Amino acid sequence: xxxxxxxMRNIGISAHIDSGKTTLSERILFYCNKIHAIHEVRGKDGVxxxxxxxxxxxxxGITIASxxxxxxxxxxxxxxxxxxxxxxxxxxxxxxxxxxxxxxLVLCSVGxxxxxxxxxxxxxxxxxxxxxAFINKADRTGANPFRVKNQIVEKLGLNAAxxxxxxxxxxxLEGLVDLIMMKxxxxxxxxxxxxxxxxxxxxxxxxxxxxxxxxxxCASMFSDELAEAYLEGAETPEMIKAAIxxxxxxxxxxxxxxxxxxxxxxxxxxxxxVVDFLPDPTEVKNIALDLDKNEAEQVVVCDAKLPTVALAxxxxxxxYGQLTYVRIYQGELKKGSELFNTRARxxxxxxxxxxxxxxxxxxxxEGGPGDIVALFGIECASGxxxxxxxxxxxxxxxxxxxxxxxxxxxxSDKKSSDQMSKALNRFTKEDPTFQTFVDPESNETIIKGMxxxxxxxxxxxxxxxxxxxxxxxxxxxxxxxxxxxxxxxNYTHKKQTGGSGQYGRVAGYMEPIDGAVYEFVDSIKxxxxxxxxxxxxxKGFKEAVKKGSLIGFPVxxxxxxxxxxxxxxxxxxxxxxxxAAIGAFREAYEKAKPAILEPIMKVVAEGPAEFQGNIFxxxxxxxxxxxxxxxxxxxxxxxxxxxxxxxxxxxTVLRSMTQGKAEFSMEFLKYGKVPTSVSEQLRKEYEExxxxxxxx
Amino acid sequence: xxxxxLIKKSPVRVLERGIEGGLKAGNIGVIASRKGIGKxxxxxxxxxxxxxxxxxxxxxxxxxxxxxxxSWYENIFNEVAKRKNLEDYSSVHDDLMKNRVIMNFNQEGxxxxxxxxxxxxxxxxxxxxxxAVIADGFDFARADAGHFSxxxxxxxxxxxxxxYSCTMTGEEPLLDKKNVPVILRPFLxxxxxxxxxxxxxxxxxxxxxxxHGRMNPSDLSIKLDAKTLLIAEA
Numbered sequence: 001x002x003x004x005x006x007x008m009r010n011i012g013i014s015a016h017i018d019s020g021k022t023t024l025s026e027r028i029l030f031y032c033n034k035i036h037a038i039h040e041v042r043g044k045d046g047v048x049x050x051x052x053x054x055x056x057x058x059x060x061g062i063t064i065a066s067x068x069x070x071x072x073x074x075x076x077x078x079x080x081x082x083x084x085x086x087x088x089x090x091x092x093x094x095x096x097x098x099x100x101x102x103x104x105l106v107l108c109s110v111g112x113x114x115x116x117x118x119x120x121x122x123x124x125x126x127x128x129x130x131x132x133a134f135i136n137k138a139d140r141t142g143a144n145p146f147r148v149k150n151q152i153v154e155k156l157g158l159n160a161a162x163x164x165x166x167x168x169x170x171x172x173l174e175g176l177v178d179l180i181m182m183k184x185x186x187x188x189x190x191x192x193x194x195x196x197x198x199x200x201x202x203x204x205x206x207x208x209x210x211x212x213x214x215x216x217x218c219a220s221m222f223s224d225e226l227a228e229a230y231l232e233g234a235e236t237p238e239m240i241k242a243a244i245x246x247x248x249x250x251x252x253x254x255x256x257x258x259x260x261x262x263x264x265x266x267x268x269x270x271x272x273x274v275v276d277f278l279p280d281p282t283e284v285k286n287i288a289l290d291l292d293k294n295e296a297e298q299v300v301v302c303d304a305k306l307p308t309v310a311l312a313x314x315x316x317x318x319x320y321g322q323l324t325y326v327r328i329y330q331g332e333l334k335k336g337s338e339l340f341n342t343r344a345r346x347x348x349x350x351x352x353x354x355x356x357x358x359x360x361x362x363x364x365x366e367g368g369p370g371d372i373v374a375l376f377g378i379e380c381a382s383g384x385x386x387x388x389x390x391x392x393x394x395x396x397x398x399x400x401x402x403x404x405x406x407x408x409x410x411x412s413d414k415k416s417s418d419q420m421s422k423a424l425n426r427f428t429k430e431d432p433t434f435q436t437f438v439d440p441e442s443n444e445t446i447i448k449g450m451x452x453x454x455x456x457x458x459x460x461x462x463x464x465x466x467x468x469x470x471x472x473x474x475x476x477x478x479x480x481x482x483x484x485x486x487x488x489x490n491y492t493h494k495k496q497t498g499g500s501g502q503y504g505r506v507a508g509y510m511e512p513i514d515g516a517v518y519e520f521v522d523s524i525k526x527x528x529x530x531x532x533x534x535x536x537x538x539k540g541f542k543e544a545v546k547k548g549s550l551i552g553f554p555v556x557x558x559x560x561x562x563x564x565x566x567x568x569x570x571x572x573x574x575x576x577x578x579x580a581a582i583g584a585f586r587e588a589y590e591k592a593k594p595a596i597l598e599p600i601m602k603v604v605a606e607g608p609a610e611f612q613g614n615i616f617x618x619x620x621x622x623x624x625x626x627x628x629x630x631x632x633x634x635x636x637x638x639x640x641x642x643x644x645x646x647x648x649x650x651x652t653v654l655r656s657m658t659q660g661k662a663e664f665s666m667e668f669l670k671y672g673k674v675p676t677s678v679s680e681q682l683r684k685e686y687e688e689x690x691x692x693x694x695x696x
Numbered sequence: 697x698x699x700x701x702l703i704k705k706s707p708v709r710v711l712e713r714g715i716e717g718g719l720k721a722g723n724i725g726v727i728a729s730r731k732g733i734g735k736x737x738x739x740x741x742x743x744x745x746x747x748x749x750x751x752x753x754x755x756x757x758x759x760x761x762x763x764x765x766x767s768w769y770e771n772i773f774n775e776v777a778k779r780k781n782l783e784d785y786s787s788v789h790d791d792l793m794k795n796r797v798i799m800n801f802n803q804e805g806x807x808x809x810x811x812x813x814x815x816x817x818x819x820x821x822x823x824x825x826x827x828a829v830i831a832d833g834f835d836f837a838r839a840d841a842g843h844f845s846x847x848x849x850x851x852x853x854x855x856x857x858x859x860y861s862c863t864m865t866g867e868e869p870l871l872d873k874k875n876v877p878v879i880l881r882p883f884l885x886x887x888x889x890x891x892x893x894x895x896x897x898x899x900x901x902x903x904x905x906x907x908h909g910r911m912n913p914s915d916l917s918i919k920l921d922a923k924t925l926l927i928a929e930a
Contacts, residue, residue: 620824
């Protein structure tokens with residue numbers, strides 16, 4: 001095995017967009033001696049940061065795809081997973097969180113805790129990821145890391161304390177104070193590579209003592225040894241570090257680092273923090289589902305001798321062909337060994353095995369437990385589990401939200417048409433929240449995703465990576481239909497005029513249910529419908545719920561129960577009962593008072609308090625429901641629930657309304673009933689569209 | 697129990713009977729006590745009672761985070777709904793919470809003017825036609841002189857009931873001879889209804905100190921359960 005597991009870290013960098021995450025990643029790579037020059041994210045030399053492998057990202061200055069990069073810091077191996085910051089790509093974030101053992105939460109010294117910081121932090125909490133905080137950009141005008149630290153405590157509800165504090169701020173940022181060693185730290189030389197320790201400047205001594213006390217008060221909670229030693233004034237750096245580590249891994253404490261990646265200040269101390277405070281793979285409990293035991297939970301153990309269990313968390317179509325990034329949870333992954341894909345139920349042989357560095361890769365012959373490696377030429381989807389053929393596990397299924405928005409795309413020429421299917425095939429494999437299908441009626445290709453930007457990015461990628469030009473239709477909200485009361489049906493499907501006939505009668509009722517999309521219940525006593533045709537009824541209902549009669553969207557939260565029926569010795573058939581069920585569904589549907597449901601988004605808008613009225617008004621105009629607003633000094637934050645259909649183009653509106661000073665994020669919250677006026681409008685549009693199509 | 701019945705049987709009705717039929721729009725009411733007696737719980741129950749009646753409530757919090765305020769409402773609503781066996785629980789819940797908005801201020805950096813401006817923005821721009829404002833965690837010791845007269849004028853203009861909680865702190869005695877919390881004396885003219893929560897051995901009593909024009913009328917025949925912090929008839 002290549003490394004000692006205790007000297008291995010799998011970490012991610014999570015942040016609000018523009019808090020300098022990519023620059024930080026870049027500096028980490030630099031200090032780990034993997035790259036030779038530092039390029040800025042929006043560099044003048046056009047080289048761009050190494051982690052942003054995609055051209056598109058380079059142009060937008062944001063990181064979209066997560067790539068795992070292997071670096072060496074002192075004697076520790078760190079797999080760095082760069083996670084995207086934009087909320088429209090949360091599936092990418094969430095998928096990377098699944099394979100992380102720890103994270104660095106990057107915050108901006110000026111912007112502080114922003115809406116996406118909250119989203120990202122919530123995700124980290126959901127996946128129980130221990131974290132360090134790095135308050136970046138302490139060199140910026142208006143930087144106030146102390147305020148940001150208070151926000152971490154108040155807004156994120158985290159128990160946090162500084163482990164480093166700045167010496168000077170804004171353009172006077174000189175270095176940092178290491179509050180554990182109680183030394184001033186300066187970063188000299190080109191790229192701040194030479195670390196110089198010195199005495200703490202006299203004017204900061206009192207502050208340093210105060211923050212050290214705060215840190216020790218927090219850390220003492222996790223170690224009796226430290227608490228006792230601290231009382232006697234005999235604490236050692238080792239004791240403090242051990243206590244912080246314990247609290248951090250238990251997710252009860254967050255050590256806060258300060259610095260400026262851009263000015264090369266503090267990154268090395270953060271890297272030491274990653275080693276000192278974040279867990280190694282053996283310190284994190286991971287659970288798989290045993291598919292042979294009805295998905296019973298099974299702890300996977302970070303041990304090379306046990307059968308292999310690995311998760312494919314990322315596919316990439318790079319310059320080297322298809323790459324599959326996997327996290328090994330248990331056992332080893334060896335070149336030439338045979339593995340079993342438990343979703344596809346297919347065996348395959350491990351071919352080329354590599355470890356990825358920023359933009360280069362290294363061929364390896366095996367990967368150990370806890371490690372992240374990449375495989376070549378494996379046919380799979382992301383989220384698949386690879387096991388030794390002796391076990392049949394699936395790593396806990398990741399939470400995959402349903403797409404809420406769709407868009408029709410048409411290739412502009414024949415060549416684009418071929419490329420388009422290639423691209424879509426790739427994207428749907430990479431991203432489970434991105435889906436595509438061909439609408440059988442309009443014959444158009446429809447793509448579905450989590451938001452406008454989400455779909456835009458894929459269209460851009462088609463253009464750039466696949467040279468595929470498409471024209472797009474208007475974005476469409478994924479409505480649903482649902483019934484609101486129970487209704488009976490008793491329907492006979494009969495076609496007995498000449499030739500072989502069709503006959504089937506289906507009786508029963510439909511009713512609304514919570515928590516399930518569709519349920520079929522057979523409560524027929526006495527065989528009024530022959531057993532062989534029961535699945536036909538189920539099939540018929542399933543077909544019927546695909547398209548409700550209000551506006552042609554899927555019907556959800558419904559239970560169809562059959563309790564009676566009739567058949568004909570000759571004329572009954574599978575298809576006859578399917579059609580009978582469809583007829584029965586249509587008969588009862590109107591009586592069951594169907595309603596249209598629409599996706600409601602949780603929207604968080606923030607900006608200067610002077611624009612609060614504008615934000616309220618804009619939410620109000622969009623049928624939104626303001627749920628909370630927070631005002632602090634001159635800053636406001638508005639939380640609201642707004643129908644997705646009303647949110648198109650909101651970023652432009654908000655920007656122009658607030659001179660670009662406010663921003664917002666949104667994520668899917670729930671489906672809610674549309675008001676009558678909107679429902680009528682939608683139904684009218686649907687009728688018109690149908691009439692047009694029939695006229696064609 | 698149906699929602700209508702729950703409203704009729706609410707102990708808040710008893711409270712209202714004790715203060716000439718309620719606080720009424722345009723007025724300021726204050727629930728005062730020492731720290732940790734149950735003021736927030738009382739305020740939330742007053743708010744939930746209004747919400748039950750289909751009225752709209754702005755909950756203004758000066759101290760606690762939005763999510764804590766939400767859990768106060770959730771916990772008390774669940775507790776009451778469970779005890780009274782409320783029918784159609786989840787749709788009643790959703791209807792109620794739709795009519796509540798939480799506003800969070802940091803009293804330190806935000807002036808009365810700014811608070812009222814934000815409330816006005818919520819009501820006018822946000823289209824949130826509020827009937828009552830519940831203000832929790834306001835520090836009376838730090839109130840600027842004109843705060844309550846401004847709020848009262850605003851309440852009258854917007855036809856709002858304003859309920860504040862007031863934590864009595866400082867040196868003993870906390871109450872003057874007329875039972876008025878010392879901390880509230882400068883503002884007494886602006887306060888229409890003043891109730892002091894007085895913890896006794898088993899229950900917390902509601903002592904009405906000021907009821908519109910009258911000082912120290914008889915006590916209310918309701919009490920606060922010290923364990924559940926729910927209002928009950930005495």
